[in-house]
Structure formats: C-alpha cells, structure tokens
Amino acid sequence: MLAIGSDHAGYSLKCEVIKFLDELGENYIDCGCDGERADYPDIAEKVCGKITAGECEKGILICGTGIGISMSANKIKGIRAALCQDYYTAKYTRLHNDANVLCMGGRVIGAGTAEEIVRVFLSTEFEGGRHAARVEKIMKLENK
Numbered sequence: 834m835l836a837i838g839s840d841h842a843g844y845s846l847k848c849e850v851i852k853f854l855d856e857l858g859e860n861y862i863d864c865g866c867d868g869e870r871a872d873y874p875d876i877a878e879k880v881c882g883k884i885t886a887g888e889c890e891k892g893i894l895i896c897g898t899g900i901g902i903s904m905s906a907n908k909i910k911g912i913r914a915a916l917c918q919d920y921y922t923a924k925y926t927r928l929h930n931d932a933n934v935l936c937m938g939g940r941v942i943g944a945g946t947a948e949e950i951v952r953v954f955l956s957t958e959f960e961g962g963r964h965a966a967r968v969e970k971i972m973k974l975e976n977k
C-alpha cells in the first residue's frame with residue numbers, strides 16, 4: 834500500500850501520477866490536497882504518518898519544487914525521503930538509501946518523467962550489504 838499527497842503546486846502532477854498508479858494496479862491512499870491551497874508540511878505529515886503507523890510501506894509527495902515537502906518529510910522519524918527529478922536518482926535511492934518516500938517537483942518535471950521515476954522507485958529493491966550500515970547511520974542521526 835502506498836500513500837500519496839501534494840500541495841496545490843503539485844496537484845496537477847499528482848493527478849497524472851494517480852492515473853499511472855491506476856494503470857499499474859497499485860493500491861494507494863490519497864492524502865490530499867484536492868487542488869485547494871495547502872501547506873506542504875501538513876501534507877508531508879499526513880503521508881508520512883501512514884508509513885510510521887504501518888498502514889503504508891511507501892509514500893509519494895509532490896510540491897512545486899519537491900524541496901519543501903522533502904525537507905518536511907525528513908524531519909519525521911523513520912522517514913527517508915528522496916527528491917528525485919530523474920530516473921537514475923530514483924533507482925539509486927532505492928538501491929543504496931532504501932528511501933521510503935519519493936518526492937517530486939510538479940513545477941520541475943513533466944508527467945512522462947514522473948512516470949519513469951515512479952515505476953523504477955516502486956520496482957527497485959534495496960541492495961543491502963555495505964549500504965545497510967550506512968542507512969543505519971542515517972537513522973541514528975535522527976537522535977542528534
């Protein structure tokens with residue numbers, strides 16, 4: 834199960850991504866917004882809350898640049914949010930960082946690029962091995 838959300842600036846790309854998720858047959862919970870003005874930290878909190886509660890395994894967050902919503906998500910314990918604007922970073926943030934939240938900028942990328950990013954993010958498994966200890970170190974930084 835996935836959680837997805839956007840602010841107003843990411844809303845139209847979120848609609849495109851939802852169409853794509855429907856085509857893929859993915860199950861998701863849409864945490865808003867519905868096009869109205871929304872503050873990206875509130876949407877990040879809703880989507881990441883589904884993950885920390887164990888209701889969803891991964892999340893997708895979209896704001897205008899993808900930056901504010903990824904900064905917000907990364908403040909929440911247990912979240913590893915990655916801002917991806919291309920296929921390569923989406924692939925490697927799953928392989929090496931075990932990212933559980935994908936962030937994108939609705940004013941930065943188009944629907945075609947977003948679809949490629951979402952597809953590889955959802956289908957790529959964490960490589961583990963030497964990367965596992967590094968991810969553990971990331972998680973320890975939560976307590977600093």
Ligand code: RB5
Pocket residue numbers: 840842843873896897898899900901902
């Ligand atoms: C909203 O205007 C915009 O600031 C927001 O979507 C995002 O880009 C912030 O990082």
